[in-house]
Amino acid sequence: MDYPVFVVPGIGNSGSLHWQSVWEAAHPDWRRLVVEDWNQVACHDWVSAIEQQVAQSDDGTLIVAHSLGCLAVAHWARRYSPRIRGALLVAVPDPSASAFPAAAATGFAPLPSEQLPFPTIVVSSSNDPYGSIEHARRCAKAWGSELVEVGGLGHLNADSNLGDWPEGLKLLQSLG
Numbered sequence: 001m002d003y004p005v006f007v008v009p010g011i012g013n014s015g016s017l018h019w020q021s022v023w024e025a026a027h028p029d030w031r032r033l034v035v036e037d038w039n040q041v042a043c044h045d046w047v048s049a050i051e052q053q054v055a056q057s058d059d060g061t062l063i064v065a066h067s068l069g070c071l072a073v074a075h076w077a078r079r080y081s082p083r084i085r086g087a088l089l090v091a092v093p094d095p096s097a098s099a100f101p102a103a104a105a106t107g108f109a110p111l112p113s114e115q116l117p118f119p120t121i122v123v124s125s126s127n128d129p130y131g132s133i134e135h136a137r138r139c140a141k142a143w144g145s146e147l148v149e150v151g152g153l154g155h156l157n158a159d160s161n162l163g164d165w166p167e168g169l170k171l172l173q174s175l176g
Helices: 019-026 043-054 068-079 133-143 166-174
Strands: 005-008 062-066 086-090 120-124 146-149
Touching: 005 019, 005 043, 005 068, 019 062, 043 068, 062 068, 068 086, 086 166, 120 133, 120 166, 133 146
Parallel strands: 005 062, 062 086, 086 120, 120 146
Antiparallel strands: none
């Protein structure tokens, strides 16, 4: 990868078998969001952390976000004027979905409805318990994102057994 990459996991962080962690292990120069608490999340805290940490990066940074990290990136883009190359947004959750961890993740609704100021790809699974394909379509349309539907792969996390997920890496590279 010719550009700096900033990894934004979802709630609970991404364990060692998650594709984000596998990619990061293969690219030690990539940086991961650092937050105080991965299990009790306030949107404004994550947005501030993203701003502080991405501000230290080059303008050509690519972001790769998963789940709640996607919502944090969208809120960050609305609040600040980020100058990044683009973002891969995988498994965008719906705060109104019954599976959404509302007690542990606050301030993410309502979702930003403006076009994001950088190129984005939203990747969605047809059987994600945290966000329906219809939700992903609405987000992609509002944010001006390309939408990639990958079939029934659940929440596109470690439980999906994606390994190093070469298809996802190709999508990230297409933003560079």
